[in-house]
Amino acid sequence: GAGVSQSPSNKVTEKGKDVELRCDPISGHTALYWYRQRLGQGLEFLIYFQGNSAPDKSGLPSDRFSAERTGESVSTLTIQRTQQEDSAVYLCASSSGGALWEQYFGPGTRLTVT
Amino acid sequence: TQLLEQSPQFLSIQEGENLTVYCNSSSVFSSLQWYRQEPGEGPVLLVTVVTGGEVKKLKRLTFQFGDARKDSSLHITAAQPGDTGLYLCAGGPGSNYKLTFGKGTLLTVNP
Numbered sequence: 001g002a003g004v005s006q007s008p009s010n011k012v013t014e015k016g017k018d019v020e021l022r023c024d025p026i027s028g029h030t031a032l033y034w035y036r037q038r039l040g041q042g043l044e045f046l047i048y049f050q051g052n053s054a055p056d057k058s059g060l061p062s063d064r065f066s067a068e069r070t071g072e073s074v075s076t077l078t079i080q081r082t083q084q085e086d087s088a089v090y091l092c093a094s095s096s097g098g099a100l101w102e103q104y105f106g107p108g109t110r111l112t113v114t
Numbered sequence: 115t116q117l118l119e120q121s122p123q124f125l126s127i128q129e130g131e132n133l134t135v136y137c138n139s140s141s142v143f144s145s146l147q148w149y150r151q152e153p154g155e156g157p158v159l160l161v162t163v164v165t166g167g168e169v170k171k172l173k174r175l176t177f178q179f180g181d182a183r184k185d186s187s188l189h190i191t192a193a194q195p196g197d198t199g200l201y202l203c204a205g206g207p208g209s210n211y212k213l214t215f216g217k218g219t220l221l222t223v224n225p
Contacts, residue, residue: 004156031211042202042217043157050211091156100145100164101207105156 002026004106006092012112013082021077021109025094032075033103034067035091043091049075050097082113117141118205118216126222130192135201135219138185143205146179146186147213151200193223 005024013019025032034046045059049069060066064082069075079086089110093103119138127133137146145164149157161170163179163186170177174197176189190197200220206213 033212035215040220043215045212045215048212056212093156095211097211100147100162101211101213102147102159102162103204103213104159105149107154107156 004092004094004104006090006106006109008109009107010110010112012114015084015113016081018078018080019082019111021079021090021111023075023077023092023094023106025073025075025092026096026104028072029094029096029104030072031095031097031101032069033093033095034075034077035093036061037089037091037108039088046077046090079111082111084113087111087113118203118214120201120203120216120219122219123217124220124222126224127193129194129223129225131223132189132191133193133221134187134189135221136185136187137203137205137216139205139214140184141205142183143214144183145206146183147204147206148177148186148188149202149204151202151218152198157200157202190221193221195223195225197221198223 007022030051032049035043047067048056064080067077089108091108093105147162148160151157166181166183168179174191200218202218204213204215
């Protein structure tokens with residue numbers, strides 16, 4: 001079946017512009033996560049959605065970052081007034097929950113802020 | 115705050131060699147997952163271990179969960195260039211069903 005998809009795969013933007021990143025989770029997965037991965041680093045948790053519950057936004061680094069999810073489908077991560085330090089790969093993962101909460105990742109969006 | 119330390123951070127070996135990478139914490143986790151991430155791709159789940167002392171084998175890869183569920187190891191036998199990638203361990207789930215990720219071991223297997 002279809003895995004997690006993300007778009008665009010690459011995005012180059014000028015400092016100060018807003019960007020919107022999209023994630024399509026695996027159908028039926030109730031949980032969705034966004035992570036940031038800087039070059040050569042591990043995964044930095046950003047935000048978590050679970051069904052209709054209030055999202056866990058504890059990892060968002062500043063108020064320039066926001067995310068939305070419609071029901072149990074598509075999610076968008078928006079970064080306003082981008083800065084050079086926002087350059088990274090943004091990964092989305094979804095999970096069906098259960099006892100193990102195994103996560104299935106998309107290929108990521110590589111964001112470059114010039 | 116739960117932390118997972120992975121070692122070594124970098125490892126470069128020749129094809130055919132054996133290797134072990136480690137994932138350690140002072141915290142107890144209910145489960146531990148291993149992922150491999152290839153360049154330009156997202157992490158791919160390899161295995162989940164849930165029982166202290168558990169050993170799982172996936173072809174040439176052997177995963178072990180420590181008895182106290184605080185640490186794990188990944189052993190690769192006769193490494194191949196296709197094993198090259200970033201190996202991430204993740205413990206959880208923690209509060210709000212979040213996984214705690216280590217920073218990874220970047221493995222390069224040279225032909």
